[in-house]
Amino acid sequence: MATTEGRSCGTGPLSGLRVVELAAIGPVPFACMILADLGAEVIRVDRADGRRSFEQWHRELDRGRGRIALDLKNPDDVTELLALVESSDVLVEGFRPGVAERLGIGPDVCLGRNPALVYARMTGWGQDGPLAAAPGHDINYLALTGALDAIGEAGGPPVVPVNFLGDFGGGSMFLLAGVLAALYERGSTGAGRVVDAAIVDGVGAMLGMLVGMRSAGQWRHERGTNLLDGGAPFYTCYACADGGYVAVGALEERFYTALVHGLGLDAAALPDRDDPLNWPALRREFANRFAGRGRDDWARHFEGTEACVTPVLSAAEAASHPHHQARGSGPAAVAPRFSRTPAELH
Numbered sequence: 001m002a003t004t005e006g007r008s009c010g011t012g013p014l015s016g017l018r019v020v021e022l023a024a025i026g027p028v029p030f031a032c033m034i035l036a037d038l039g040a041e042v043i044r045v046d047r048a049d050g051r052r053s054f055e056q057w058h059r060e061l062d063r064g065r066g067r068i069a070l071d072l073k074n075p076d077d078v079t080e081l082l083a084l085v086e087s088s089d090v091l092v093e094g095f096r097p098g099v100a101e102r103l104g105i106g107p108d109v110c111l112g113r114n115p116a117l118v119y120a121r122m123t124g125w126g127q128d129g130p131l132a133a134a135p136g137h138d139i140n141y142l143a144l145t146g147a148l149d150a151i152g153e154a155g156g157p158p159v160v161p162v163n164f165l166g167d168f169g170g171g172s173m174f175l176l177a178g179v180l181a182a183l184y185e186r187g188s189t190g191a192g193r194v195v196d197a198a199i200v201d202g203v204g205a206m207l208g209m210l211v212g213m214r215s216a217g218q219w220r221h222e223r224g225t226n227l228l229d230g231g232a233p234f235y236t237c238y239a240c241a242d243g244g245y246v247a248v249g250a251l252e253e254r255f256y257t258a259l260v261h262g263l264g265l266d267a268a269a270l271p272d273r274d275d276p277l278n279w280p281a282l283r284r285e286f287a288n289r290f291a292g293r294g295r296d297d298w299a300r301h302f303e304g305t306e307a308c309v310t311p312v313l314s315a316a317e318a319a320s321h322p323h324h325q326a327r328g329s330g331p332a333a334v335a336p337r338f339s340r341t342p343a344e345l346h
Helices: 026-036 076-088 099-103 109-112 138-145 164-189 199-206 208-215 255-263 278-291 295-302 317-318 322-327
Strands: 016-021 041-047 064-069 090-094 117-125 192-200 235-239 243-247 309-311
Touching: 016 026, 016 076, 026 041, 041 109, 064 076, 076 199, 090 164, 109 117, 117 164, 117 208, 138 199, 164 192, 164 199, 164 243, 192 199, 235 278, 243 295, 255 309, 295 309
Parallel strands: 016 041, 016 090, 041 064, 090 117, 117 192
Antiparallel strands: 235 243, 243 309
């Protein structure tokens, strides 16, 4: 008989909600971490043999869980899981399409036992389509959506944005949106739903603004030549004298004016920033100035101005930044926040 360990239930807006998480990697544990942070009781179903890929990577993502170990190839353990499903609100799984059905825990079976269940499925390619059964990772999903092609320096190859954009942005966040929407509907209908969350779908939806910019003739195909991809000299990163970097986001005119003033440059002597043909010359001017002082020196210099200049911090540095310290935020912190219930880890 498997036993549940470390079961936790929070006090946030999802308090009273029970979620069954079939242990997976990446977007599934991140989504379930957020559900737990928001007060849901999350019970993670681990493999009976204890094996799990990249286990150490998920230590932070696994917080706030109860745990139960089951062998889903064992009929008795499948029966135990289905009994848990009967008293739960949400089940989240990240198997390849068809695996849950072969194990006898697919949506038809689970919804048959609990018609109010929200059965959430997380994949890279989706539950159907020519690539549904194909293996893949974040980089592959980004490549096929057009997102990866848009990221990188001019004249260089696409740059992989860690796995933030695919796994967590297009995956976890759209999975959460689907789960919460299904729960809202259930409040009036009493009926559960199957949520098919695919990273390619989520990332594709996130490209809406880029599509709009391209349709308006304001997005060039060449990487690193556009307003928001590092091409603009007033929206990019610069190296400093100590090897650190600062991020500049002076898009609006008044912010740009503050940037130029802070760099000690004469605005009247600079070329028109609205003409992309002038961007290389502006970039050289700004780069030369930023290269003359250290990162933290520039951060202090621009503090309190409207120049939108910030130091590029490592995750370790970010944790001790005064703003994050004051808010109790930073890497892996609870978000978002709500009135009446404090943001806290469980």
